[in-house]
Amino acid sequence: QKEVEQNSGPLSVPEGAIASLNCTYSDRGSQSFFWYRQYSGKSPELIMSIYSNGDKEDGRFTAQLNKASQYVSLLIRDSQPSDSATYLCAVTTGGGYNKLIFGAGTRLAVHP
Amino acid sequence: DAGVTQSPTHLIKTRGQHVTLRCSPISGHKSVSWYQQVLGQGPQFIFQYYEKEERGRGNFPDRFSARQFPNYSSELNVNALLLGDSALYLCASSIMGGAYEQYFGPGTRLTVT
Numbered sequence: 001q002k003e004v005e006q007n008s009g010p011l012s013v014p015e016g017a018i019a020s021l022n023c024t025y026s027d028r029g030s031q032s033f034f035w036y037r038q039y040s041g042k043s044p045e046l047i048m049s050i051y052s053n054g055d056k057e058d059g060r061f062t063a064q065l066n067k068a069s070q071y072v073s074l075l076i077r078d079s080q081p082s083d084s085a086t087y088l089c090a091v092t093t094g095g096g097y098n099k100l101i102f103g104a105g106t107r108l109a110v111h112p
Numbered sequence: 113d114a115g116v117t118q119s120p121t122h123l124i125k126t127r128g129q130h131v132t133l134r135c136s137p138i139s140g141h142k143s144v145s146w147y148q149q150v151l152g153q154g155p156q157f158i159f160q161y162y163e164k165e166e167r168g169r170g171n172f173p174d175r176f177s178a179r180q181f182p183n184y185s186s187e188l189n190v191n192a193l194l195l196g197d198s199a200l201y202l203c204a205s206s207i208m209g210g211a212y213e214q215y216f217g218p219g220t221r222l223t224v225t
Binding site (some may be wrong): 004032034036042043044045046049088090099100101102103104105 | 145147152153154155156157160168170200202204212213214215216217218219
């Protein structure tokens with residue numbers, strides 16, 4: 001079982017719709033969870049962090065965390081073509097240092 | 113404020129050679145982590161340094177080494193390069209060790225021929 005799993009996609013949504021990206025993780029000791037956006041040929045850009053159960057909203061982005069189910073999600077409201085990218089879910093290990101374990105990413109395509 | 117910087121941007125090396133990659137963290141950040149990303153995969157953790165000490169090491173061979181300097185910049189060294197070392201090498205900066213947000217630099221694209 002992979003430590004962090006994401007659907008590779010592509011997830012195709014029309015402009016203006018809500019995009020829902022999902023991620024599951026295996027280490028119950030994980031305490032910090034992050035979503036990064038990566039455009040083709042570029043480095044990952046941090047867009048959301050979440051540390052406790054529930055929802056966290058920042059602009060058009062909402063991160064959701066359910067530690068009991070070991071599940072993290074990212075919702076993108078009013079999706080724009082510029083949101084087309086690969087979204088990486090990252091989880092810190094429970095080992096006491098800040099090692100990030102990444103999923104392979106979900107490719108999102110927003111079409112006009 | 114300047115973000116994380118890395119040099120060089122691109123690099124082409126031959127099998128068996130050695131390479132040094134460099135990273136400067138965001139001003140005020142004291143922790144640097146290194147990741148390797150191959151096409152189609154997420155970044156893989158190589159090392160973390162905090163206050164000039166190694167705080168974590170990923171599942172990479174001893175050909176990979178790193179260090180952090182008093183000004184918190186860092187370098188990653190890879191010896192005896194293999195074709196499989198071709199990847200994007202990413203440096204990430206965080207304010208300190210622990211479960212803090214990490215910010216990535218633009219990366220160094222290494223091609224081994």
